[in-house]
Amino acid sequence: MGQNRPASSLRDPGVRGCRGGRHPRYFFLELMEPEETLESESSEKSLFSSQQEYEESQEAEETGAENPLLQPTLTGDVEGLQKIFEDPEHPHHEHAVQLLLEEDIVGRNLLYAACMAGKSDVIKALAKYGVNLNEATARGYTLLHCAAAWGRLETLKALVELDVDIEALNFRGEKARDVAARYSQVECVNFLDWADARLILKKIITKSYLIITDPEKGPGKLFKEDKSTILNACRLKNEWLESHPEASISEIFEQKQQLEDIISPILAKMSTARHFAAS
Numbered sequence: 001m002g003q004n005r006p007a008s009s010l011r012d013p014g015v016r017g018c019r020g021g022r023h024p025r026y027f028f029l030e031l032m033e034p035e036e037t038l039e040s041e042s043s044e045k046s047l048f049s050s051q052q053e054y055e056e057s058q059e060a061e062e063t064g065a066e067n068p069l070l071q072p073t074l075t076g077d078v079e080g081l082q083k084i085f086e087d088p089e090h091p092h093h094e095h096a097v098q099l100l101l102e103e104d105i106v107g108r109n110l111l112y113a114a115c116m117a118g119k120s121d122v123i124k125a126l127a128k129y130g131v132n133l134n135e136a137t138a139r140g141y142t143l144l145h146c147a148a149a150w151g152r153l154e155t156l157k158a159l160v161e162l163d164v165d166i167e168a169l170n171f172r173g174e175k176a177r178d179v180a181a182r183y184s185q186v187e188c189v190n191f192l193d194w195a196d197a198r199l200i201l202k203k204i205i206t207k208s209y210l211i212i213t214d215p216e217k218g219p220g221k222l223f224k225e226d227k228s229t230i231l232n233a234c235r236l237k238n239e240w241l242e243s244h245p246e247a248s249i250s251e252i253f254e255q256k257q258q259l260e261d262i263i264s265p266i267l268a269k270m271s272t273a274r275h276f277a278a279s
Contacts, residue, residue: 068092069099073110076119085129097129107137108146115146120158133164140170148180148188156188160195167199197252201241204256205234208263226266233262 069092072080085096092099101109111131114122123143127133136142144164147155156176160166167175177196180188212227222230237259244251 067099067102067110069096069110070113073114073119073122074117076117076122078121078125081122081125097131100126100129100131107135107139108141109135111135111143112137112146115143115152115155115159116150118147118150118152118155120152120155123155123158124162127162133159133162134168136168136170140168140172142168142170142176144168144176145170145174145179148176148185148192149183151180151183151185151188153187153191156191160191166192166195194249194252197249197256198241201237201252201256201259204259204263205237208234208259211263211267222266222270226269230263230266233259 069081069084071077072084084090084092087093100111103109111123111126111133114126123133133143142164144156144159144166145168147159166177169175170179174182175192177189177192180192208230211222212230237255240247240255247255
């Protein structure tokens with residue numbers, strides 16, 4: 001059985017309201033870890049409530065203003081964010097990137113808030129400003145892990161389109177797919193399995209190209225006709241990937257098998273020729 005989605009409110013990514021006319025500096029609640037998960041949903045919520053109460057007890061001591069990028073990030077105000085980043089006259093323009101990447105104590109910035117809130121358009125917009133979408137928290141959580149845990153399917157799709165590392169591991173050795181499974185985010189698991197299948201095929205295509213472009217990667221001499229065969233096969237599989245964006249996992253693995261069936265005999269022939277040459 002998977003766990004429930006990480007408990008919090010929106011005040012989702014743990015954003016607190018105003019008190020005494022001040023906007024306290026934002027904090028995000030840590031994603032629940034197995035050893036921190038209590039036996040029942042009510043006790044899990046109790047744990048998070050106690051964390052929130054602790055944070056609120058510190059508000060009287062805080063004097064920092066709310067990050068000006070926070071509200072447009074959580075509301076999906078892409079136009080407002082773009083104005084801050086692109087208008088030199090905007091009062092926060094000079095420090096826009098610094099504000100975006102300002103982290104909480106476990107290393108999460110506003111991009112994580114956007115993922116928790118499912119603001120995929122915000123992620124796409126902010127990606128244009130040179131941010132590292134593969135940056136990880138102190139515990140190794142990436143934006144992809146975060147979106148997977150919260151069940152934000154469209155955000156996952158946006159991140160994968162932006163070529164984030166879907167194989168990145170958190171401190172437990174979990175990929176985003178594993179985190180999605182832990183929190184029973186079935187649609188996210190299925191999507192990440194599909195993305196992984198496409199990545200596997202892309203890796204085999206790249207490895208096959210390297211046999212030609214980097215002879216040291218191959219087991220021996222490559223004959224001209226075999227080189228042509230590999231190039232043609234890789235080209236066709238790349239074209240297939242581009243023309244079949246909705247292909248199923250089984251269809252992707254069928255293409256993978258077809259490519260391997262072409263490449264494997266060539267590698268075996270190269271290896272045999274190298275063995276006889278060395279005899």
